[in-house]
Structures are given as C-alpha cells and as structure tokens.
Amino acid sequence: MRTEIPTSSTTKAWAENLLLTSAIPTVGILITPSDPFFIDAPFPWVLLPLLLLALRYGTNHGTVSLLLLATAYEIGLYIGYWEPTKHSLSSLAIGMLLIIFICGEFHEIYERRMHALQIKYSRQNARMNEFVPLYQLLKSSHAQLERKLGGRFMSLRKSLQELQSRILTFSLAKGPPLEGIAMPILDFFCFHTSTRSAALYSINIKGQLMHPAMACFGNPRPVWPTNHLLREVLRTRQVVSIQPDHYDTVDGTLSIVPLIDVDDKIWAVIVINEMSLFDFNHQTLTLLAVLGGRIGDLIRRRNSIFSLSECSIQTLDTAIRRADYELREFKLPSAIIAITVPPHNQDDACGKLLGGGRGSDEVWCIKRYDGCQILIRLLHFTDEQALASFLSRNGILDSLSASSTLVSSVTWCLTPEQCPESLLAEITATLKIPSTPIQPSVEVDKAKSRAEVD
Structure with a gap:
C-alpha cells in the first residue's frame, strides 16, 4: 500500500494567503496611518508576506498577494483614505515580482526534492510490506522444519x-x-x-x-x-x-x-x-x-505421602486416570499390556521387554506372591492397531508362541465406556496382584538398567 507524505490543502493555503496579505495594511493603519504599507519606512515590511508565501506555496501565491496589496493601495488612494507616499507600491511592483520569482524557484526545487523522496519512500515501503510477511513465513517454516527433523538437541x-x-x-x-x-x-x-x-x-x-x-x-x-x-x-x-x-x-x-x-x-x-x-x-x-x-x-x-521409590498400584491408578481423561477430552488413545514372567530367566526376558519401549511409556514391575514378575506397560497415544504393531515389532507374540520364556500376555485398550476404577479392578483381578504399595524387584531393576545402557 502506497503511503504519501501529507501536504497542506488548497483551502488552507489560500486562507493563509489572505491572512498574511491583510496583516500588513491592518497593522500599518494602527501604527502609521499615513503609510499603512510601510513603503517609506526604513525597511519595506510589505515584502514580508510576499517572501513567506512565495517560499511556502510558490510563485502563484506570491503574485496573487502582490496583486491584492497593489489593488488595496490604489483603492485607498482613490477614495482618499491615505495620502500619497514618496514611493508608490506600483513603482516597486517589478522588483517585488522579481523577488517572488526567485523565492518561487527555491520552492519548486524543494518540492521536486520532496516528490523524489516521496516516490523513493513509497517504493521502499512497498518492498518492506512485501518482505515482512515473507520473512515471517520463512522464519516459521524454518522453526517447523527444525522440529520435524529433530534439530533440537532434546526431544x-x-x-x-x-x-x-x-x-x-x-x-x-x-x-x-x-x-x-x-x-x-x-x-x-x-x-x-x-x-x-x-x-x-x-x-x-x-x-x-x-x-x-x-x-x-x-x-x-x-x-x-x-x-x-x-x-x-x-x-x-x-x-x-x-x-x-x-x-x-x-x-x-x-x-x-x-x-x-x-x-x-x-x-x-x-x-x-x-x-x-x-x-x-x-x-x-x-x-x-x-x-x-x-x-x-x-x-x-x-508431595504425596508415598515414597518416591515405590512402584505402587497408586501410581498405576493415577496413570490410568490421566490416560482416561486425555481420551475423553482430547481423543488421545492409550493401551495397557501386562506380561507375566516366570521366576527363571527373568533378567533376559525383562531386559528385552523393557528395552523395546518408548519415552512416553510408563512401566510397573511387580513381584507376585508366587515369584513371578508382572510387567505392566501403559502405552500413551496408542490405539489397537499401534498396540499390535508394538507387540509384533518387539517379538513379544513370537516369544509367547515359541517358548515358555513368557507365561502370558494380556492387553487392554482404554475406551470411554469403561471407567478407570473398573479397569484397575479388572487388571488387579486378572493379574492376581494386591492393590497395596509393592516394592520393585531388584532383578527387574537390574534388567531395566542394562536395557537402558544397551
């Protein structure tokens, strides 16, 4: 959009012309009624409005002001309102007109420079208006690309x-x-x-x-x-x-x-x-x-009363309630997989299971009364299809069918129809685990540490 430098309106310019032109004879009548135009004064004050108008508005305004002053002077002499002066305003008109032309030329030079600056400013402003949205778009695209390509040092x-x-x-x-x-x-x-x-x-x-x-x-x-x-x-x-x-x-x-x-x-x-x-x-x-x-x-x-080192049903309950809230409010699915590991060969089995997870998953390792390890994994942002892909990718289903390394596997997908309390009760009943805080297994902790190092 083109922005122009504001200029004075024509009406304001001619009003100022009349005001300055009438100021000289008005002041002259009050000070020296015999010479209201200060023609015989030591300094010809009648030139002041001509100079100002010619410099500010150009030759036309200065010439019109001179004609008005000369006309007023001659009418005053004709009706006898003031006596003839030593020098008449008409005799000085040629010199005044020359001064008006010179001042008008300075005004034209100034106007040409201002017009050139206005054109340059308009072009620069138009280029800036085109550049700013492109710059913002490029900056935003770069930020989005950085996030997609993992340019940040931490996910x-x-x-x-x-x-x-x-x-x-x-x-x-x-x-x-x-x-x-x-x-x-x-x-x-x-x-x-x-x-x-x-x-x-x-x-x-x-x-x-x-x-x-x-x-x-x-x-x-x-x-x-x-x-x-x-x-x-x-x-x-x-x-x-x-x-x-x-x-x-x-x-x-x-x-x-x-x-x-x-x-x-x-x-x-x-x-x-x-x-x-x-x-x-x-x-x-x-x-x-x-x-x-x-x-x-x-x-x-x-800030809870439970020890932060505990692997408890209370934390599982909190995680399930949070996943249920995210499902209902934001349509973010979640799934749970529970795997029972027998007492023998728990290090290798738990290490494999713990090593195949994602950063957003939450894992609970609970030792049951019969010595079996219960591995419960809550997979956030995971629906039924993604859960099946996770099990296949980590070879859990193959391990279940090929050997007795893993005893059993149970999965749940959170749905809006099932409340978190009933889901937790179903999990504890299916896995035969108590609903009280249980200390984590040392063997599973070792396997988890080894999986994270690998």
Whole structure:
C-alpha cells in the first residue's frame, strides 16, 4: 500500500494567503496611518508576506498577494483614505515580482526534492510490506522444519523424562510444593511450545493466586486475581486462551495453563504473555493441556505421602486416570499390556521387554506372591492397531508362541465406556496382584538398567 507524505490543502493555503496579505495594511493603519504599507519606512515590511508565501506555496501565491496589496493601495488612494507616499507600491511592483520569482524557484526545487523522496519512500515501503510477511513465513517454516527433523538437541519425550526425574528426585523441604522445580517446569514449557514470555504462579489450598511469580521467562507482565482468563481457568480448570484480535483487552495475557492433577487440584498456573504466532493454534493448546496434566500429576506424586521409590498400584491408578481423561477430552488413545514372567530367566526376558519401549511409556514391575514378575506397560497415544504393531515389532507374540520364556500376555485398550476404577479392578483381578504399595524387584531393576545402557 502506497503511503504519501501529507501536504497542506488548497483551502488552507489560500486562507493563509489572505491572512498574511491583510496583516500588513491592518497593522500599518494602527501604527502609521499615513503609510499603512510601510513603503517609506526604513525597511519595506510589505515584502514580508510576499517572501513567506512565495517560499511556502510558490510563485502563484506570491503574485496573487502582490496583486491584492497593489489593488488595496490604489483603492485607498482613490477614495482618499491615505495620502500619497514618496514611493508608490506600483513603482516597486517589478522588483517585488522579481523577488517572488526567485523565492518561487527555491520552492519548486524543494518540492521536486520532496516528490523524489516521496516516490523513493513509497517504493521502499512497498518492498518492506512485501518482505515482512515473507520473512515471517520463512522464519516459521524454518522453526517447523527444525522440529520435524529433530534439530533440537532434546526431544519432547526425553525432556519429559528428564523433567520427571528432576521433579521426583528433588528433595522436598518444608516449603511451597513447587520449591526448587518451578524454573525447570517453566523452561520445559517455553522450550517445547515456542513461548517467548511467561511466568509460573503458585495456587494455594484456597485456590488463590500467590504473588510474586515463582519463575519467569522473558519479560512477562504481572497478572492479578481480577484477570478474566485467570478466573475462567479457576472456574473451568482447563486451558484458557484468547482470540488474537482481543490481545490488548486482558492485560497482555495470551493464555493460562493450569498444572492440575487427576484429583482436580490446581498446583500452579503458567501465564503466557508472548508466543510465536505460528505456534498459537489448537494443536499447541492441546499439547499445553496434556503437559499441564502430566506435570500436575508429577507434583502430586512428589508431595504425596508415598515414597518416591515405590512402584505402587497408586501410581498405576493415577496413570490410568490421566490416560482416561486425555481420551475423553482430547481423543488421545492409550493401551495397557501386562506380561507375566516366570521366576527363571527373568533378567533376559525383562531386559528385552523393557528395552523395546518408548519415552512416553510408563512401566510397573511387580513381584507376585508366587515369584513371578508382572510387567505392566501403559502405552500413551496408542490405539489397537499401534498396540499390535508394538507387540509384533518387539517379538513379544513370537516369544509367547515359541517358548515358555513368557507365561502370558494380556492387553487392554482404554475406551470411554469403561471407567478407570473398573479397569484397575479388572487388571488387579486378572493379574492376581494386591492393590497395596509393592516394592520393585531388584532383578527387574537390574534388567531395566542394562536395557537402558544397551
């Protein structure tokens, strides 16, 4: 779009012409009624409006002003309003006209330069308007390509594993629930969602926002309890964002992500103030909601009364409830496979099973009363077809049919019709395991460590 340098309108120019032209005789009548045009004065003040008008608006305005002054002078002499002066204005008209032409030429030179600058500015502005969207598109495409090709030094699954390790191994002192882990959580969010400015605020047991922020990334704006998005998050307990055209109406808050566990307790909120426009979409908001729930469960587990080293049914129950919530809210499927390993040759069997997993999987190794190892794996983002592919890829079905290394294998696919409590009861009944915390097996831990090294 072409942008022109603003110029004075024609009406304003002629109004200024009349005002300056009439100013000289008006002031002259008040000061020297006998010589209102200052023709016989030491300095010919009658030249002042001619010079100003010729320099500002060109030769035409200066010439018209001279004609008006000469006409007024002659009419005043004709009606006898003032006496004839030593020099008449008509005798000075040729010199005044020459001065007007010279000043008008300077005005034309200035106008030509301004016109050339205006054309250059318009061209540069048009090129800039074409370049800016192309640059933003190239930048966004590069960021998307970097994510697809694994250009980042750490994947989402590996980062989630590392964050889980940091949250669960950081010693919990007598202080806020997020003491020592707020900044790693915020860094994790900002890194994987292209967030440029955000802050993490703790929520107390009364459901109130606590100030100041426990962690900040970039230069976030402060958020207060009166924020409409914050009120909506505390009411709906879900991720809330605004439309891009309403950005300036909510104190600069773009989105708020609650860190909420499966018990519907909000531990903290992440207030996002600035995010890449390319990443501000439904998929990213869904990812924020999923990560907010996962981290909320980790915070709950860290602050629970159970030992963090326990491999318990309680953690399995939490994971199943989280997977069920993600299935119902975001249509993300999950599956469970449980394999019974006999007491003999457990190292090789468990090592093979543990080594074929993915970073997002969760594994529980439980030693049953008869000495058998029960390996339970929860595969997130896995439907029936993906589960079959997983079993075939890892050779589990072949091992079951070819030898007695594995005793049995049972699979479940989460469905909206089955509640998490009934699924957990079915799993414990089928596998004949108790519903109380059980210490993990030393042999399985060794096999798992060996599989991770391999």
